[in-house]
Amino acid sequence: MLATPFLECKQLSKRYGDSTVVENLSFAIHPGECLGVIGPNGAGKTTTLRMCLGLTAPDSGSVQAFGLNMPFDAHAIKAQLGVVSQFDSLDPDFTCAENLMVYGRYFRMKSADIRARIPELLEFAALSHKASAKPGQLSGGMRRRLGLARALINDPRLLLLDEPTTGLDPQARHLMWERLQQLMQKGKSILLTTHFMDEAERLCDRLLVIDHGKKIAEGPPRALIKEHLESDVIEVYGGDATALSQGPLRALAQRVEVSGETVFFYTHSAGPLLQALATDHTIRTLHRPANLEDLFLKLTGRQIREEG
Amino acid sequence: MMRWWPVFLRNLLVWRKLAIPSLVGNIAEPLMWLVAFGYGFGALVGTVQLGGEQVPYILFLASGSICMSAMQAATFEALYSAFSRMHVQKTWDSIMNAPIGLRDVLLAEMLWAAFKSLFTVTAILGVVFALGIARTPLMLLGLPILLLTGVTFSCIALIFNALAKGYDFFTYYFTLFLTPMMFLSGVFFPRDSLPAVLRHVSDWLPLTQAVELVRPLFQGHWPANAYEHLAVLALYAVVAWRIALKLTQRRFRN
Numbered sequence: 001m002l003a004t005p006f007l008e009c010k011q012l013s014k015r016y017g018d019s020t021v022v023e024n025l026s027f028a029i030h031p032g033e034c035l036g037v038i039g040p041n042g043a044g045k046t047t048t049l050r051m052c053l054g055l056t057a058p059d060s061g062s063v064q065a066f067g068l069n070m071p072f073d074a075h076a077i078k079a080q081l082g083v084v085s086q087f088d089s090l091d092p093d094f095t096c097a098e099n100l101m102v103y104g105r106y107f108r109m110k111s112a113d114i115r116a117r118i119p120e121l122l123e124f125a126a127l128s129h130k131a132s133a134k135p136g137q138l139s140g141g142m143r144r145r146l147g148l149a150r151a152l153i154n155d156p157r158l159l160l161l162d163e164p165t166t167g168l169d170p171q172a173r174h175l176m177w178e179r180l181q182q183l184m185q186k187g188k189s190i191l192l193t194t195h196f197m198d199e200a201e202r203l204c205d206r207l208l209v210i211d212h213g214k215k216i217a218e219g220p221p222r223a224l225i226k227e228h229l230e231s232d233v234i235e236v237y238g239g240d241a242t243a244l245s246q247g248p249l250r251a252l253a254q255r256v257e258v259s260g261e262t263v264f265f266y267t268h269s270a271g272p273l274l275q276a277l278a279t280d281h282t283i284r285t286l287h288r289p290a291n292l293e294d295l296f297l298k299l300t301g302r303q304i305r306e307e308g
Numbered sequence: 309m310m311r312w313w314p315v316f317l318r319n320l321l322v323w324r325k326l327a328i329p330s331l332v333g334n335i336a337e338p339l340m341w342l343v344a345f346g347y348g349f350g351a352l353v354g355t356v357q358l359g360g361e362q363v364p365y366i367l368f369l370a371s372g373s374i375c376m377s378a379m380q381a382a383t384f385e386a387l388y389s390a391f392s393r394m395h396v397q398k399t400w401d402s403i404m405n406a407p408i409g410l411r412d413v414l415l416a417e418m419l420w421a422a423f424k425s426l427f428t429v430t431a432i433l434g435v436v437f438a439l440g441i442a443r444t445p446l447m448l449l450g451l452p453i454l455l456l457t458g459v460t461f462s463c464i465a466l467i468f469n470a471l472a473k474g475y476d477f478f479t480y481y482f483t484l485f486l487t488p489m490m491f492l493s494g495v496f497f498p499r500d501s502l503p504a505v506l507r508h509v510s511d512w513l514p515l516t517q518a519v520e521l522v523r524p525l526f527q528g529h530w531p532a533n534a535y536e537h538l539a540v541l542a543l544y545a546v547v548a549w550r551i552a553l554k555l556t557q558r559r560f561r562n
Contacts, residue, residue, distance in 0.1 A: 055404060056561065075311075075407035089402035093322040102321065105314035106406035154406075 004067065005030050006158045006189050007052060012061035014047055014213075021047045022058070022213040029158065034180075034190040036204030036221075038197070040300050044213035045193040046086065049162055052191075053083065066157070079107060082151035086162040088143055090135040096122060096146055097131045100153055107154040117153060124182075125149040126175065141172025148179065159183065161192040165199060177202060197292035207292075211300045221292055228298060229290040230254045230266040234273055237262040239282030249276055259302050266290065311408050315416030316423075318399075323424070334431040338377060342370055342435065356498055363527060370441045371526035372495035374432050374450070375457060375518040381425035382458040383486065386465035387478045390417045394469065414556050418462045418549065425458030426451065436526075444528040453525075453538075457518040460541055463548035464514070470555035489515050494523075517541040 005028035014022040022044040029035045037045050050056040052063055054071040063070035065077045091099050097118050104114030122128045125145035127138075135143055144164060151159060164180070165173045173196075180203055184190060194200050200207055201221045209217040209224075217224055234253075236244060238261075245256050245263045252273040253265035267273055270287055277285050323330065346366035355362040393399040400413050430451065436442055468481045492506060493499070493515035502510060510516050517537040524531040531537065 053405065074409065078405065078407040081405075083405035085398075085401060085405065087398055087401075089398035091318070091322075091399060091402075092397060093325065098321070102314070102318050103402075103406065105317065106403055106408055108314075108407075150402075151405075 003031050007063070007065045007191065009048070009052065010062045010064075012048065012051055012058045012063070014044075014051065014056065014058050020213055022051070025061070025210065025213065025215055027208050027215070027218070029189055029191050031157075031189055032184070032187055033206065034184055034192065034204045036200040036207045037191065037193045037210060038195070038200050038207060038296060039193075039210040043210050043300075045210065046162060047213075048210070049160055049191075049193065052160060053078065053081070079154065080157050082154065082156035082159040084144075084147045084151045084159070084161045084164055086166070088135075088147070090143060090146060090150070092135050095132045095134055096127055096138075099135070099146060100150055103150045104153045109154065114153065121149040121152060124152070124179065139172070141168050141175065144168060144172070144176060145179065148176070152183075156188070158189045158191065161190060163193055163195065165194070165196065173199075197296055201292045209296065209299055216299050217295075225290055225292060225295050228295050230268050231290060232267050232270040233288055233290050233294055234265040234267065234270055234277070235262055235286040235288075236265065236277060236283055238284045239280065241283050244277075244283075249273060252276065257302070264294075266294070311412040312416035312419065315403055315408065315413055316420050318403075319393075319416070319420040320423075331431065334381075334428045335435060338373065338432040339435050341373060342366065342439065342441070345369055346441070358498065358523075358527075359532075361527070364441075366441050367526060368498075368523070369496065370432075370436045371450075371523040372493075372519050374429050374436070374454065375493075375515060375522050376490055376495045377432055378425045378429045378454040378457040378518065379461045379486070379489075379515055381428040382421045382461040383465045383481075385421035385424045386417060386462040387469055387472075387481070388475065390421070390466065390469050391472055391475065391478075393417070395472075410557060410560055411553060414466065414553060418459065418466060418552075421462035421465070422455060422458035425461070426455045429454040429458075442526040442528075444526070446525045446528055446530075450522045450525045453518060453521045453541075456538070456541055456545070457514075460514050460545040460548065463545050463552055466552035467548055467555060470552055470559050489513050492516070494519050512540070514541055514544045517544075 008028040010026050012022050012025045013020070025044070025048060027035070037048065039045055047056060051058050052070070054063070054074040054077070057071065066080055068077050070077060091102060094102060100118050100121055101111070101114050104117070105111070119128070122131055125148060127142060127146060127149070130138060130142065135146065138146065148164065165176050168176065177199065180190065192203065204221060206220055207218065207224060208215060217228065219227070241261060241263050242258055245258050249265070250256050253267040255266040257264040265273055274285070274287060277283065346369050350365035350369070353365040355364055356368045358368070403413055404410060433447060433450065437447070468478060472478065492502065492510040493513050494510070495515070499507060499510050499516070517540045521531045521534060521537050
């Protein structure tokens with residue numbers, strides 16, 4: 001039997017006027033687990049997080065955390081949470097160290113206790129040399145890491161991270177991943193939303209795929225890929241690639257998709273298809289294993305969302 | 309449970325970094341008003357007839373404009389500064405991710421704006437005393453009244469803060485409410501000279517209550533109908549606070 005979940009949402013629903021943003025959504029995060037919530041823009045990820053924090057009241061359903069109920073025990077729950085929101089909400093008038101100091105006071109921590117934690121947190125955020133700099137003088141990656149350090153001030157058991165690496169360059173993103181992995185090794189639980197499938201695959205033990213406010217898949221990343229997809233993908237483009245999707249090669253793949261000028265062949269055995277494609281020198285091919293991005297696109301579709 | 313206190317302290321710490329220029333503004337500005345209008349205009353006007361008493365115009369103006377300053381200081385803080393913390397910097401959102409609720413954040417903003425106005429009027433009071441415009445111990449009783457005035461106008465301003473889509477919206481509040489109120493509340497000239505209809509409106513304006521309380525104290529005597537004026541001012545504060553809280557909660561529900 002699993003340990004009691006840190007956070008459990010049961011049949012959450014939220015409507016704004018005529019549109020249902022979250023519908024009958026249930027999920028749980030267990031101690032030590034990293035749960036990734038993925039879904040297109042407007043799928044209801046941020047609204048779900050807000051309901052977990054008691055900032056938005058669900059129309060129906062319940063949120064429980066650490067054996068307490070939202071929103072009645074909101075303060076007691078939030079005392080054990082660390083939150084990094086999507087937008088930058090650092091205090092521009094304070095230095096990095098002061099940002100941590102001021103934030104610690106919101107948790108009713110003693111000034112001396114906060115002061116003792118600041119060097120360690122700044123080091124964790126790779127910002128020891130920027131203790132006296134203001135957020136305006138920091139790069140995007142530094143600001144995001146300061147936001148993470150700030151969320152750790154109260155030594156939370158569970159972290160809620162809303163798109164922690166959106167807008168960061170690869171170096172900053174890798175550093176953020178490294179830090180999040182360190183936190184997981186220390187036993188922190190994490191709920192994170194992301195648009196990056198490599199991030200979800202790398203960090204998360206389990207994924208929750210939501211679209212139009214509904215859960216459409218849930219499970220460990222590799223298992224989901226195996227369950228929903230063929231093992232191999234062959235992308236074909238250039239020449240008259242799109243015509244191939246209607247031709248005899250179609251029979252060699254389990255599934256064929258066309259997106260723009262590129263044809264995607266999904267297959268369990270790539271050999272025969274690659275052989276057949278090799279005879280056509282006008283086209284280019286890319287053979288790779290199926291990944292989370294394929295899964296995501298299969299489940300949520302390739303068309304751009306209006307909200308996106 | 310003083311959950312609002314760390315939020316108040318946050319604003320205080322930010323302000324402390326800018327305290328010197330802010331202090332200069334708080335003293336220099338009213339000083340210029342008093343000198344330019346009080347002495348310049350006062351030379352033309354001489355004294356003002358108030359309830360059978362001849363009051364030097366500069367005393368009349370100083371006691372009225374200190375109320376106006378309390379109103380303006382609280383209003384600016386609870387409109388522009390609170391709005392930038394709430395909407396632009398998302399400071400409120402980050403605070404509410406910690407164990408502090410919206411009500412406490414709003415309460416902290418209200419008390420902070422009131423405190424800032426108290427700071428401003430204390431500086432002006434010092435100037436009034438230093439220039440010898442008024443020198444009576446009763447002036448000190450003006451401070452709690454001006455604090456209440458600050459509270460009332462913070463609460464009212466927070467209503468407009470909750471409704472605002474952007475800074476431009478505040479222009480309506482200033483132009484349609486505050487500026488007319490300044491002229492109708494007896495800050496610059498006695499309310500006796502107003503037409504009867506306006507006089508009746510004026511009787512119920514929040515700023516009028518403050519002026520009617522503070523001016524006699526500056527003259528060195530106890531105000532007439534003090535409790536009625538206090539009650540009206542406090543009623544404005546309570547009603548405005550409730551409206552501001554409801555509207556802010558509605559704004560944050562989505």
